Structures are given as C-alpha cells and as structure tokens.
Amino acid sequence: MRTVLASSDIFEASTKLQAAATALEKMSRGEPLRHEERTILKWCGIFLEEVDWTVSAGAATEGASNRSVRATEIRPFFFATLRNTQQLFHDAGLQEADQVREFLSATYHSLKLADEMHDPSRVAHIDVAAAFLQRLSQELLSRLSGNGVPTERDRPTSIRA
Amino acid sequence: MCQQNGIAPPRFGRKRTGADKLDLRSDTLSAELRRHAQSVAQLAETLEQAEDFPNKTARDFCGVIRASAKLVYDRLSTAPPDRLPHIHVLLSALGEDLRYAERSRVEHTPWSLVQAMETFLQGKVGNQFRFIIRPQWSYNYAIVGDLLATYEGFFSSFPDWISLAEWHAAIGGSASDRIFSISFPRVERMNVLTHAAWGHEVGHILISEWMTKHFDGFWQKGAMEIEKAIRAEIEKDIKGPTLVVEQIVASYLNDTLSLTRQSLKELISDAVGAHFLGPAAFASLSEFSCRFDLDENPVDGGYYPPWRFRLRKLAQIILPEVIAATTDKWNPALLDYITWLKEWQKVTDSDADLISIQSDVRSRKAYELLEANYSTICAQVIGQLRPELQIPFTLTARFQEIGELIERIELGVPPNETGLWPETAPAEMPDIWNAAWACKVSRFTKNNGPEFDEYLTMLFQLALKAIEASYVHSTFGPLLPT
Secondary structure (H helix, E strand, O other), X not given: OEXXXXXXXXXXXXXXXXXXXXXXXXXXXXXXXXXXXHHHHHHHHHXXXXXXXXXXXXXXOOOOHHHOHHHHHHHHHHHHHHHHOHHHHHHOOOOOHHHHHHHHHHHHHHHHXXXXXXXXHXXXXXXXXXXXXXXXXXXXXXXXXXXXXXXXXXXXXXXXX | OOOOOOOOOOOOOOOOOOHHXXXXXXXXXXXXXXXXXXHHHHHHHHHHOOOOOOOHHHHHHHHHHHHHHHHHHHHHHXXXXXXXXXXXXXXXXXXXXXXXXXXXXXXXXXXXXXXHHHHHHHHHHOOOEEEEEEEEOOOOOEEEEOHHHHHHHHHOOOOOOOOHHHHHHHHHHHHHOEEEEEEEEHHHOOOOOXXXXXXXXXXXXXXXXXXXXXXXXXXXXXXXXXXXXXXXXXXXHOOXXXXXXXXXXXXXXXHHHHHHHHXXXXXXXXXXXXXXXXXXXXXXXXXXXXXXOOOOOOOOOOOOOOHHHHHHHHHHHHXXXXXXXXXXXXXHHHHHHHHHHHHHHHHHHOOHHHHHHHOOXXXXXXXXXXXXXXXXXXXXXXXXXXXXXXXXXXXXXXXXXXXXXXXXXXXXXXXXXXXXXXXXXXXXXXXXXXXXXXHHHHXXXXXXXXXXXXXXXXXXXXXXXXXXXHHHHHHXXXXXXX
C-alpha cells in the first residue's frame, strides 16, 4: 500500500524547517520572536539531532531516537543537503569537516535552547544556520513534489520529430 | 557561540540582492495558488454533484476536497509567505486525489460489486472505514490511504495559519471517516475471481494500524545492529570522504527500513487475505504471480518481497489444513481445487528467492528482522480483529456450503444462496469466491483452450451476480415483513 502518511511526516518536517529558517532570519534582523516560532526552533533542534547521527549523543545506543523511523527516512536527504551546501560553509570560513560538524552541533544546541538566542553577536552564525535549514526544507519538499519534473509515467516513450 | 568554540565568525556569501525578484515570485505564486485552489474546489464540486457513483463514499470524498480547497482559497491572503511552495504541494495532492473518485463512477467499475465489497470490508475493519473502488490502467491492485489522515497531517503543519479545528469544521461529518481508495486493473474489471486480492488490501489497513502503534519501536530495536552490518560492508569497499560514507550508510539504512516495512506490509496483508478468504487468496496470488519473475531481489523490485517468498508464506498458512482434510464427502470440483493448490508447493520448494535476498546486505538484514518476528506480528494483527473474526476461513468448515454453490454454478445459476426455498440463506462472500475458484480450476485441468475463455466469461458473470444478490439478500432480506 502506498501510505501517504510517510509523505505527511516529510511535509511536516519541511514546513517546520522553513518556518525555523524564517524565524532565524527574523532574529538576525533583531526582531522579536513569537512563542510559536521559538517552539518550532526547539522542535528543529531536537529533530536535527535525531537525524544527524555524526553529532548526536547516545548515537550508539539501542533504541535511541536517532534510530527512529522518521530520522532514518530523512537522514539520506540531510546528508545530500550537507553535500550540496558545502560552498555555503566554505564561504563562512568552515573549510574542514570537523569545523562543519562543530558548527552544526552548536546550532542544534542553540535551537534547542531557543529562549537564549538573543545575543546579536550570534547573528552570523544564525544566518548560515538559516540558510542551511532553508535548503534542507527545500530538499525535502522537492522529494515530495518532484520539483516540477514529470514522473516516470508522464515522460514520453518516444520523441517524434 | 562561534567565537567561544574557536570557530571564526562565518563570512557571508554575497548579500541577497534579489529582494525585488523574491517579491515577484512570491506575488506570482500567491496569485497562482489562489486560482489553483479555486479550480480544485470547483472541480471537486462538479464531481460531487455527479449522480453516477456506486456508493456514497466517493461523493463524500469529493466534498472533503472541495471544502479543503475552499478553506485554502479563503485564507490564502494570510498564508505564511515562506511556505507558499508547501501550500502548492497541499493543493496538488488535493487535486490529484480527485482521480480516485472520478474513476470510481459506474461506467468504470463493476458497480454491482462495489456496495457489496464496501459492506464486506467494513464488516472486517469497522464502519468508520470507507472505500472508493476504482480501476487503474496499471496491471495491479493497490490501496491508498488513509487519505483524510494525510490531509490532516498536511494541515497540521500550518498551525500558525489554519488550525486543525478549522479544517475539521470545514469538512464537517467526514472528519471521523477513514477513507481509502482500492484500485484494480481496468482490463480485469469483470474478473471477480482475481478480485479476491481485495482481501489482501484489507490486510494493509490492519497492518497499518499495527505499524502506527508498534513499528517505530520495532525498527529502533533492530536498527543499531543493522547499521553496524551496513557500515562494515560499506567501509570494506569505500575509503572515501566521511560525508560520502555517511550518506551511503544513511541511504542503505533507509533502504533497509523500506524493505522491512514493505515486506511486513505485503506478507502480513497476504496472511490476512488468507485468514478471511482461505484458498481463494492463495489461488488469486498464485495465478497473478505467473506473469512475473519469482525471485527478483526486493532491493531492485520496489522493496516488494519476491513472489516466491510470498507464495511460500501463504502456502504455509493454507496447505496444512487442505492436506490434512478428510475429503470423501467433498464435491469433485473441490477435490480438483485442492490438488491444484498442492501443486504450488513445488514452486515454493526452490530457494532461489532466498539466495537473491542474501546477496545484498540491505535485503539480508531486513529479512532477518522480518523472519524473526513474522509469526508474532501475524498473531498481533489478527488479534486486532473482533473475537468472532479471529477464526480463520477453512475449507474443512465450509465444504458443504461451497459444494452447494458449485452445484449451482454447474447448472448455470448464480451461486448467491444455499439451502432450499424457503429455507435459503445468502451465500457468504468467501464461499462464493472459493466455489468460483474451484469451478475455474476444475475446468482448467480438463480443458484450458479457447473454450475455457468462454466458460470464464460465464463464470465471472455468475459470480458477480451472486455477490450482488447475496448482498441484497443479506442487507434487505431482514427488513422484509415475515
């Protein structure tokens, strides 16, 4: 059976990541966040720690949340996005894989503590994080929608001159 | 925080200069979505007003789509501008799903079967489950759903825009329904014997219920060991950058998840089909599988179990009862039927499918997890049914009724009831299916040339008539004054 509920998990993640990216952009401009926006930031922090097993604590624990179905399904897209956004990190001065990993770990931690994200000196950090979250949101949505590419059945089976 | 960790403050890329372009795209998309939502609502309304649906479910489903699209249309001016692409996906899904209702109209379906089938299915899973039954051009059976739960999932992703309460209010009474679309191959519209596959489709609902409650925990218990095995295999061959290795391991683990999930769904659904319909479910699957490679690795086959694997599991459920039965009082066509069923054991004796599964770490680990838990999960899924439904269908318990129905078929009469007037009882659908299969197999073993095709046309018509008449008899008969 094609269960469309898996689609709605990915849809939910995509919408929340986009909302979080928008919230981070607001913060980088010094604008206050609503309670719902801080809730979404926290959600994203927990979610990304689940998905990114290179940084998550308890990664090797049986039954850990990073082994959940949702994390397993989204993880390949996460790493694809990470691969596709290497330039984003390089432009921000994060050349080495270890630096990126540290930056992401710090980002997830900050998201989970969304109430503490007031300090303007974190603006630069937040902008890169926002860009990454937006790209991941787009990656997930593209998987759902096909991004305008015809599906297998829509493609012509021959080309007529 | 970056300073504290010794990471240099990120240098920005070039500033966003396309603010004007961003507004143009947003404004354009907003206008397009407004038009899109209106079109979907209007199309749904047109379909909703059609009078040629075989059951109410398709019409009510159109009403849900209409109300949902209208709600989006009415609220679009306040939509979060950063999530307009997500609203496009939502509207696309609503519009695309109208095809289920549109194709369920009377001219496309064996309409006399639809109400009977919906009632039969609801008798197994509950009246809140509703079914749209429609043909598809693809030569296969499928079930899609729970459609309303999906839309609920989509709408719940915009809590800052439209609340779930608003959406529930918009769609009204349908909010508590669980709507599924069951598809069958269009060219087999009249082949009611093959439609025994619908028992399998009910199995999908039951295994999905189980998965909603248990699959996450089930997967989490096995995932670490599976990941270790995958990682060991990948790192043997790939000495590349860490990110590449992580992506491949993640991708393989996701494949293994899909293999585990799909194999559970298909195999447990097969077991449920056999539980309700007995040998007819096995007969239908065996015949269908003749068209395909029996041993394709599920990694390459859309994550579906190999056909031989499915037949083996079903044979293990169906054949023991058949082999052990005392058959001296059975109709001869039933004896031909069980001889034919036993023949399929030779197909399942080969282990070519198992060799295929072992060849890839993903399928190997998925099927290890499946085999270790299959019997337990089968029992748990059947245990979800009401107690009176937990007794499996067996030929041993039904051979007399089925024998009567076979006699009717042989006289050219629909096998819709048993007994002698006025002491008749409507035939049960599993009995009709098994009687029809027994007749088909009995004739096939004697003569499978062109005359067999003419016989099948007659058999399909008799079986269809029987299902319709039995449904009318059992639904409206009790309402007649005695």
